[in-house]
Amino acid sequence: MTYVTIETATRTPGRPRNEETEVRVLASARALVVARGFPAVTMNMIASDAGVAKQTLYRRWPGKAEIILDAFLASAGHADSPAYDGLETTLYRFLSGIFTHLAQDGAAIRSLIASAQSDPEFLANLRNRFARPRGDALMHILSQAVTQRDLPEHADIHLLCDMIHGAFWYRLLLGEPLDDAFALRLSRAPRLTTPG
Amino acid sequence: MTYVTIETATRTPGRPRNEETEVRVLASARALVVARGFPAVTMNMIASDAGVAKQTLYRRWPGKAEIILDAFLASAGHADSPAYDGLETTLYRFLSGIFTHLAQDGAAIRSLIASAQSDPEFLANLRNRFARPRGDALMHILSQAVTQRDLPEHADIHLLCDMIHGAFWYRLLLGEPLDDAFALRLSRAPRLTTPG
Amino acid sequence: MTYVTIETATRTPGRPRNEETEVRVLASARALVVARGFPAVTMNMIASDAGVAKQTLYRRWPGKAEIILDAFLASAGHADSPAYDGLETTLYRFLSGIFTHLAQDGAAIRSLIASAQSDPEFLANLRNRFARPRGDALMHILSQAVTQRDLPEHADIHLLCDMIHGAFWYRLLLGEPLDDAFALRLSRAPRLTTPG
Amino acid sequence: MTYVTIETATRTPGRPRNEETEVRVLASARALVVARGFPAVTMNMIASDAGVAKQTLYRRWPGKAEIILDAFLASAGHADSPAYDGLETTLYRFLSGIFTHLAQDGAAIRSLIASAQSDPEFLANLRNRFARPRGDALMHILSQAVTQRDLPEHADIHLLCDMIHGAFWYRLLLGEPLDDAFALRLSRAPRLTTPG
DNA sequence: GTATAACCGAGACGGTACGTCACGTCTTGCC
DNA sequence: GGCAAGACGTGACGTACCGTCTCGGTTATAC
Numbered sequence: 001m002t003y004v005t006i007e008t009a010t011r012t013p014g015r016p017r018n019e020e021t022e023v024r025v026l027a028s029a030r031a032l033v034v035a036r037g038f039p040a041v042t043m044n045m046i047a048s049d050a051g052v053a054k055q056t057l058y059r060r061w062p063g064k065a066e067i068i069l070d071a072f073l074a075s076a077g078h079a080d081s082p083a084y085d086g087l088e089t090t091l092y093r094f095l096s097g098i099f100t101h102l103a104q105d106g107a108a109i110r111s112l113i114a115s116a117q118s119d120p121e122f123l124a125n126l127r128n129r130f131a132r133p134r135g136d137a138l139m140h141i142l143s144q145a146v147t148q149r150d151l152p153e154h155a156d157i158h159l160l161c162d163m164i165h166g167a168f169w170y171r172l173l174l175g176e177p178l179d180d181a182f183a184l185r186l187s188r189a190p191r192l193t194t195p196g
Numbered sequence: 197m198t199y200v201t202i203e204t205a206t207r208t209p210g211r212p213r214n215e216e217t218e219v220r221v222l223a224s225a226r227a228l229v230v231a232r233g234f235p236a237v238t239m240n241m242i243a244s245d246a247g248v249a250k251q252t253l254y255r256r257w258p259g260k261a262e263i264i265l266d267a268f269l270a271s272a273g274h275a276d277s278p279a280y281d282g283l284e285t286t287l288y289r290f291l292s293g294i295f296t297h298l299a300q301d302g303a304a305i306r307s308l309i310a311s312a313q314s315d316p317e318f319l320a321n322l323r324n325r326f327a328r329p330r331g332d333a334l335m336h337i338l339s340q341a342v343t344q345r346d347l348p349e350h351a352d353i354h355l356l357c358d359m360i361h362g363a364f365w366y367r368l369l370l371g372e373p374l375d376d377a378f379a380l381r382l383s384r385a386p387r388l389t390t391p392g
Numbered sequence: 393m394t395y396v397t398i399e400t401a402t403r404t405p406g407r408p409r410n411e412e413t414e415v416r417v418l419a420s421a422r423a424l425v426v427a428r429g430f431p432a433v434t435m436n437m438i439a440s441d442a443g444v445a446k447q448t449l450y451r452r453w454p455g456k457a458e459i460i461l462d463a464f465l466a467s468a469g470h471a472d473s474p475a476y477d478g479l480e481t482t483l484y485r486f487l488s489g490i491f492t493h494l495a496q497d498g499a500a501i502r503s504l505i506a507s508a509q510s511d512p513e514f515l516a517n518l519r520n521r522f523a524r525p526r527g528d529a530l531m532h533i534l535s536q537a538v539t540q541r542d543l544p545e546h547a548d549i550h551l552l553c554d555m556i557h558g559a560f561w562y563r564l565l566l567g568e569p570l571d572d573a574f575a576l577r578l579s580r581a582p583r584l585t586t587p588g
Numbered sequence: 589m590t591y592v593t594i595e596t597a598t599r600t601p602g603r604p605r606n607e608e609t610e611v612r613v614l615a616s617a618r619a620l621v622v623a624r625g626f627p628a629v630t631m632n633m634i635a636s637d638a639g640v641a642k643q644t645l646y647r648r649w650p651g652k653a654e655i656i657l658d659a660f661l662a663s664a665g666h667a668d669s670p671a672y673d674g675l676e677t678t679l680y681r682f683l684s685g686i687f688t689h690l691a692q693d694g695a696a697i698r699s700l701i702a703s704a705q706s707d708p709e710f711l712a713n714l715r716n717r718f719a720r721p722r723g724d725a726l727m728h729i730l731s732q733a734v735t736q737r738d739l740p741e742h743a744d745i746h747l748l749c750d751m752i753h754g755a756f757w758y759r760l761l762l763g764e765p766l767d768d769a770f771a772l773r774l775s776r777a778p779r780l781t782t783p784g
Numbered sequence: 785g786t787a788t789a790a791c792c793g794a795g796a797c798g799g800t801a802c803g804t805c806a807c808g809t810c811t812t813g814c815c
Numbered sequence: 816g817g818c819a820a821g822a823c824g825t826g827a828c829g830t831a832c833c834g835t836c837t838c839g840g841t842t843a844t845a846c
Binding site for chain 1: 319
Binding site for chain 2: 831832833834835836841842843844845
């Protein structure tokens with residue numbers, strides 16, 4: 001799932017990789033990006049901060065973006081949807097949780113999306129490992145809403161998911177605030193056009 | 197509106213700028229980005245392709261991103277909202293037009309958004325000169341819809357605007373297709389949850 | 393005489409060294425150097441070509457230069473002086489033999505001399521194991537010449553040895569040809585200044 | 589003659605090269621090599637010591653060896669043969685001068701010869717710019733000796749030149765001392781075998 | 785008409801990060 | 816303890832692009 005592990009049943013010959021290395025690298029990478037921003041962090045920095053050779057980085061990851069992606073997924077890889085509690089409430093809790101998290105990691109994630117734009121392979125990775133889990137969690141909520149008849153059966157929940165998701169990504173990337181007020185408004189979106 | 201200095205009433209002393217230069221630079225920039233992608237295009241490339249000195253570029257634009265932004269706005273600066281013709285129809289025509297355009301320029305614009313992530317000043321510029329006009333055009337349609345009672349008066353059209361916009365930006369940035377089918381679905385979004 | 397540890401009377405504990413290993417390594421080393429040149433040959437290459445672990449190389453030799461030295465001495469370790477047959481004739485036969493040999497191995501040996509320049513220990517080794525035997529053989533010829541009165545008793549044969557030797561080393565290192573014509577001229581050197 | 593200057597009649601366009609740069613680089617290179625030895629000196633060192641960008645080094649010289657060659661030729665480019673004063677005396681003065689000089693620069697020059705062994709182009713350069721001038725100076729002495737009848741007319745002075753030259757190069761490269769005593773013996777070489 | 789000032793093409797410059805390479809050491813499990 | 820395999824720390828390499836600078840020279844207004 002990450003860039004590193006290639007779990008095989010039979011042990012590979014040769015000196016095994018130091019497992020701690022990955023942990024140290026990702027921790028260093030995360031700390032550095034948080035402290036100085038994605039573009040200011042260099043491979044040499046990560047390597048020396050992690051007490052690791054640059055070559056070790058390149059042996060395990062294709063490049064800087066992938067390290068940072070791993071670093072941020074390690075701490076925020078999972079996006080559980082909360083227990084269903086009515087559409088608006090659930091949605092609000094879900095979004096509020098994401099926004100809280102983005103307040104911290106948003107800048108780094110924006111940088112990841114940025115560097116994904118010039119690397120299709122990395123983009124696919126980002127989509128699968130970051131966007132998809134969050135999309136799935138949201139879809140889970142929305143399909144529950146349909147089940148619970150909080151949304152009509154024919155509702156295009158896939159589109160609704162894209163729109164909700166898109167709305168805050170859009171604001172994130174355009175540098176507009178993602179606060180609780182917005183989470184609240186967004187959680188009401190599904191009944192946006194429902195008459196009074 | 198562009199980065200290039202606007203001729204004031206009083207003539208500046210010294211040799212005047214060659215007006216053709218800007219045209220040639222933007223044309224070269226656009227062609228190069230389309231052909232090789234934003235990150236692969238360098239200032240030296242643009243300069244030599246336009247038959248211009250690198251210093252001339254920096255005299256007129258702050259950096260690469262700004263040149264490319266100008267280059268793509270020159271060909272797609274305006275986003276007129278079509279004549280109002282019922283919400284769904286109008287929205288579809290509007291979105292369809294944008295998607296057609298993005299099919300060509302999408303990659304470059306993605307790159308611009310990417311490089312804006314590490315340059316707040318440029319991000320503001322991109323927001324004002326690219327995102328805002330499109331947002332305004334969409335808001336214009338939506339407010340007409342309210343006027344025409346195609347949307348309820350209390351509808352949070354600002355949020356709706358963000359969601360529609362966000363939905364396709366999101367897909368654009370994540371490399372998912374922006375086709376007519378999606379335009380159609382999106383144009384129906386406002387009545388998403390309206391009972392059958 | 394070589395770098396590889398000589399088996400002492402009392403058997404060491406543990407798994408004994410595979411004797412074939414040395415042969416395979418030296419053969420691989422020689423072939424690689426002949427094929428691609430000294431600087432292009434890496435330890436990894438030698439190891440994998442010989443089907444041996446890199447550690448095995450370092451267990452037996454201090455470094456690359458020493459392996460290559462062994463590899464080339466294995467095939468050219470001895471420099472016998474031919475039976476004395478008059479100074480010029482003997483000298484010619486001696487030099488001609490060396491030149492023939494250098495036509496093949498010259499490039500590798502030049503590289504060995506090169507890498508000796510930054511490693512005093514290896515330089516000493518090269519001197520003792522490569523230069524000295526050839527010097528001794530030449531000295532043997534020259535001292536026979538004195539005995540046979542082909543050279544005057546007071547002749548500085550040590551210097552003469554250095555000069556003959558030096559002459560062709562110099563040409564070798566400067567990339568000038570070492571052919572039979574030169575061997576012939578050089579064999580006449582001792583009577584260089586003798587009146588016609 | 590050096591790697592840098594390409595004197596053209598008509599001025600080239602663009603910013604002219606800073607002439608001082610070459611001086612500073614060569615001075616730094618020479619000082620660093622004298623202080624730490626050829627292999628320990630890196631391009632980064634030279635660049636930072638000279639207050640110059642690494643790219644500037646590569647813009648002007650093909651590599652490290654060429655810089656060092658220039659650096660040492662700048663201070664020792666010429667090898668004048670002394671006024672003729674009898675063969676032995678002249679030769680002694682000539683050799684003594686060279687040996688004195690080599691006592692200082694010998695290590696660097698050995699390194700240059702070493703790195704020339706893996707770069708034919710550089711070897712040619714070294715031969716032309718370093719070995720040849722010294723060879724010519726020696727040939728000048730020897731041909732004067734013939735003219736003055738200090739050497740017989742039929743003497744193979746070219747070979748003699750190679751031998752004298754070779755003798756001390758050989759010793760230099762093999763790490764044997766080049767002292768005045770050796771200069772004296774070598775200056776007597778031409779009458780080496782002359783009876784009594 | 786002469787000075788002044790901004791323009792221009794060209795390209796060298798200082799700086800910084802990149803990704804690669806080879807070295808020699810180490811750490812596994814097996815023999 | 817030897818051995819194959821291969822990960823590791825180290826450190827130099829040569830390249831790329833950035834944005835600035837410095838040339839000779841041009842083209843305008845201002846005096």
